[in-house]
Amino acid sequence: MQKQILTRDEMSPTTIPSVLRTPERDRKRTHRHAEHNVLSVVLGNLLIEPWYPSFYPQDLIGNKVERLYVCKCCFKYSKELMPYVAHMV
Amino acid sequence: MYEIDGGEHKLYTQNLSLFAKLFLDTKSVFYDVATFRFYVMALKESPTSPAQVVGFFSKEKMSWDNNNLACILVFPPWQRRGLGQILMGISYELSRREGQLGGPEKRESFACLHVVSRCY
Numbered sequence A: 001m002q003k004q005i006l007t008r009d010e011m012s013p014t015t016i017p018s019v020l021r022t023p024e025r026d027r028k029r030t031h032r033h034a035e036h037n038v039l040s041v042v043l044g045n046l047l048i049e050p051w052y053p054s055f056y057p058q059d060l061i062g063n064k065v066e067r068l069y070v071c072k073c074c075f076k077y078s079k080e081l082m083p084y085v086a087h088m089v
Numbered sequence B: 001m002y003e004i005d006g007g008e009h010k011l012y013t014q015n016l017s018l019f020a021k022l023f024l025d026t027k028s029v030f031y032d033v034a035t036f037r038f039y040v041m042a043l044k045e046s047p048t049s050p051a052q053v054v055g056f057f058s059k060e061k062m063s064w065d066n067n068n069l070a071c072i073l074v075f076p077p078w079q080r081r082g083l084g085q086i087l088m089g090i091s092y093e094l095s096r097r098e099g100q101l102g103g104p105e106k107r108e109s110f111a112c113l114h115v116v117s118r119c120y
Helices: A024-030 A081-088 B010-021 B083-097 B110-119
Strands: A038-043 A046-048 A065-070 B002-005 B036-043 B052-060 B067-069 B071-074
Touching (some): B010 B071, B052 B083, B071 B083
Antiparallel strands (some): A038 A046, B036 B052
């Protein structure tokens, strides 16, 4: 998936960005939080950058996962691509 | 809009809460969802496309602090379209019909405060 970084001025309802950066006002808050354990999340055909650390169970996703796949219908999650694709089918 | 009882659809609401935590700073309920009702907004981008959940808010079934709103979130790709104000309006209308006058839970997120201030 192509990553597209948009500024706040470029974002508009007609362009749905595939990756959204952490909002400027929240960046100062997030760096004080624990390190992100999910670096990006896939929802349907969108790749989204989380704003805060998640509470997904560590025994299922581990300490850190680069990409978490979440079903847009039932919100079931997987760190592996194949179970996610099988679920979507 | 769909109303989902956390006690009847535990797995769905738990997964929804976990996903929402990625974009909410002060959310604390992920697994104990039975005492909440979730009101989910589904959007159709075009008449032929299936509806997709783009945001939600949750309310306690029984609030001891007179809170009428627990969590409210529009997922980032669909923000800045006024959907948060719609969710807030529906939340307050539900509370009005239940005869409950209150406010959001304490420790609201920055985004929630922003939407609430615009509503009023």
